Amino acid sequence: MLLKIKKDYPEMPDNLQTxxxxxxxxxxxxxxxxxxxxxxxxxxxxxxxxxxxxxxxxLEKVSxxxxxxxxxxxxxxxNPQSRSIAIFVSPVGEKVYYFTYSDRRRDxxxxxx
Numbered sequence: 619m620l621l622k623i624k625k626d627y628p629e630m631p632d633n634l635q636t637x638x639x640x641x642x643x644x645x646x647x648x649x650x651x652x653x654x655x656x657x658x659x660x661x662x663x664x665x666x667x668x669x670x671x672x673x674x675x676x677l678e679k680v681s682x683x684x685x686x687x688x689x690x691x692x693x694x695x696x697n698p699q700s701r702s703i704a705i706f707v708s709p710v711g712e713k714v715y716y717f718t719y720s721d722r723r724r725d726x727x728x729x730x731x
Contacts, residue, residue, distance in 0.1 A: 637709040638671050638683050646701035653696040660691045660703075686712045 642663055664687055671680045686707045694703065694714060704715040 637679055638675050639709075640667055640671075640683055640687055640705070640707040642667065642687070642703075642705040642707075644703040644705070656694070656696060657691070660694065664688055664691055682709055683707050690714055 642660075644660065644663065664684070667687070668680070668684055671684070687705065690705055690707065690712055694705075695716065697716065702717040704717070706713045706715075
């Protein structure tokens, strides 16, 4: 796996374990029905994450993942029906998940019978 990553990303150092990864789970709040509120909350979370990462890692290791995080935040799809957002960022990938609320337990825990 490391050889494939090294081939796709030649600028990556050999030890990927030394790079930061970001997992941002953002639960829905009623105030987030307005897009600007959601944008502000995500930007505030990114700023906080940046401060925390810079305490543990040098800037050259933090910059690539922060750039990806900020790009993802700019392109988050605003949908009032989405209840929560999860953003995952690593040096070699990124992903955004949108979750919707269901008050039916059977939707979440389907019976095998």
